[in-house]
Amino acid sequence: MAEFATLLDLGNRLGRSLTDTETLQATAFLVDASDTVRARFPYLPDPPPAVVRKVVCAMVLRVLRNPDGKREEAVDDYRYVIDSSRSTGEVYLSVSEAAEIAAALRPRRGSAFSIHQGPFPAVQQ
16 A cells, blocks of 8 residues: 655655665655554545645654654753653654544535635636
8 A cells, every 4th residue: 555645745844855764764654654544544535635644744754853762861860761652662643643634534514605705717608
């Protein structure tokens, strides 16, 4: 199955080209992130909402920007704390990210009328 985001999407969000090592890692992380989203939302439409690409990129960038998973770091009597969400695995879908996807998948409610602003399109005869 295809991933929901590409290396180019990641590079654009990162603001630079990926290094060779990052490219190898990101390729695997994109698969992992896409599989995680598919497992949580098995009935995504084809094509999926744009927010899915955004979320998959955020999942991968979280790992690329902080590969050690550090949440805290101290200097005197050095210590650091690993983010508890990272202790279960490298790539994860946060609660807020899952909510974003769920919101995009909810059907929009219709209304009794609609308003069209601007000129009406020409009628073909």
